[in-house]
Amino acid sequence: MTTKPIPAPAKKRTSIGSRRNPEAEAAVLAAAKDLISEKGYAGFSVDEVARRAGAGKTTIYRWYPTKADLFIAIYTAERSTFVPVPDTGNLVEELVQYTTSLWRFWESHPAGAALRGLIAEAQGTPEALSALRDRFLPDRTADVRRMLSGGAARGELQAAEVDDKVALWVGFSWFKLLVGELHDEGVIKSVMMQIAEVRRDS
Amino acid sequence: MTTKPIPAPAKKRTSIGSRRNPEAEAAVLAAAKDLISEKGYAGFSVDEVARRAGAGKTTIYRWYPTKADLFIAIYTAERSTFVPVPDTGNLVEELVQYTTSLWRFWESHPAGAALRGLIAEAQGTPEALSALRDRFLPDRTADVRRMLSGGAARGELQAAEVDDKVALWVGFSWFKLLVGELHDEGVIKSVMMQIAEVRRDS
Known part of the structure; x- marks a missing residue:
């Protein structure tokens, strides 16, 4: 006041x-x-x-300046509180824990709706597309990139695969968000095993 | 007349x-x-x-009745002409050919913009979300599912993995569409190898 x-x-x-x-x-x-x-x-x-x-x-x-900026602000305001970054030394375990926390965060906080809005808005204006791709994404994929790079450092995957795996992880999580299937947590483990290239029978 | x-x-x-x-x-x-x-x-x-x-x-x-219906009609009208379904008996080869054709189709035809519109619209109304998830997706993932099931029948992957791999494939392709990176065809091969679980060194 x-x-x-x-x-x-x-x-x-x-x-x-x-x-x-x-x-x-x-x-x-x-x-x-x-x-x-x-x-x-x-x-x-x-x-x-x-x-x-x-x-x-x-x-x-x-x-x-744009709705996209407002959506990013909504998202960023709460994100760090609710999505802890695990560090267990086991890539699949880390990806499963992290993805589960993130999906729950998207489902139960305004952030999920804000991200859906940001992605939708990005289909309408070049400014929003750039905000999503060039500003939001690099920040918001840093945690997953770090986990995957950790796995590569331990020899669980090849360092050259990290970029592709980040894209697969983002694509999969966005897909579930965009079709309203975040409650479907049962699929997380087997998909993370595939992203980490751990065969089911191994 | x-x-x-x-x-x-x-x-x-x-x-x-x-x-x-x-x-x-x-x-x-x-x-x-x-x-x-x-x-x-x-x-x-x-x-x-x-x-x-x-x-x-x-x-x-x-x-x-909705914009989503109109977007689906635009998409469906041209789709079958421009995206042939390969049948070479090699899963990675098939996925690469198919994904490349599809991305080019999205980039060079109104269908790409229509799909972006459909996904955006689905973030706004439950009717559009249902049209996308329950009507559009099952039809539009049938080809990839068939290729992956073919690979499973040949022993290239496990049949139980097909659903997860369809989701990874859709997620990755949508992600590239939604961030405007369909021109980035160079990533297709290595990502399809990962989806098909073919190791780089194998």
Whole structure:
């Protein structure tokens, strides 16, 4: 809360430029989380976020130039709390634990709906596509890449295979998210065994 | 072309029920193809399809109750012509040929944009999600399933692994479509080797 007098409407807040008010920012993010959880991608609009947060649309666009930026902010805000990165020294075990945590996180937090929204939005605008591919993905696949590289260092797979396996892992997890089958945890183990190239009979 | 007199505006065409006029239907599909190619998912609307095709919105909705139905129709109309199903008796070879044809088809025909639209739309409405998962997917993964089952029959993999491998294949191909990396054909071979569980050094 500030004790400064409220600026006269004529001047508005153009003078503060892109400096963010943390309280207003939290309100915007909370409203965006609620809205994507309640209404999903089809019912998500910056207008409605602004209305619920009591914020100006211009302000929101200054902080989050596109819907994709807002979806990434929703996702990132909660992610690290709920998806621990296992380090057991066994690649299949690590991939299974991690994928299970991630799918549960997607199912039970606004992040899942936000990621579905981000992917959908990326099919509509080049800006969103670039945000997804060039900004979101490298960050969000770093953990899996680290686990796979660890496996390669232990000789469980070849280092040259890591990129392909990251793509297989992301593709599989997105596929289950996008067709609404994250509850189908039973498939995780056998698919992770295939990604890690552990034969069923071995 | 019909030689019947044009019905008076007051009666319109309500009496023909859901019977389709093939010429009008072709015009709608052609307009939908052009529009998704030109404007992508974000610029696609039934209003604009109706305007371009000179058709009524009500008629279009009668034929294609949702945008998802229209995307599936665009996709299906061209698919069989451009994606041959190889039968060489070598699983990796078959998967590589098929995936390469499919990616090229997605890149160079309205079908690719239509599939991106269908997946995006499925993130917004339960009807579109069901159309994608329950109607589109089983049809569109039948070829890959057949190739993998053929490999299993020849002893190249275990029959119990086919479902997981279909999911890995779909996930990987969708992922490349959704991030706009279909031109990246160089990755196909090594990823198909991993899906088929052929080790690089074997």
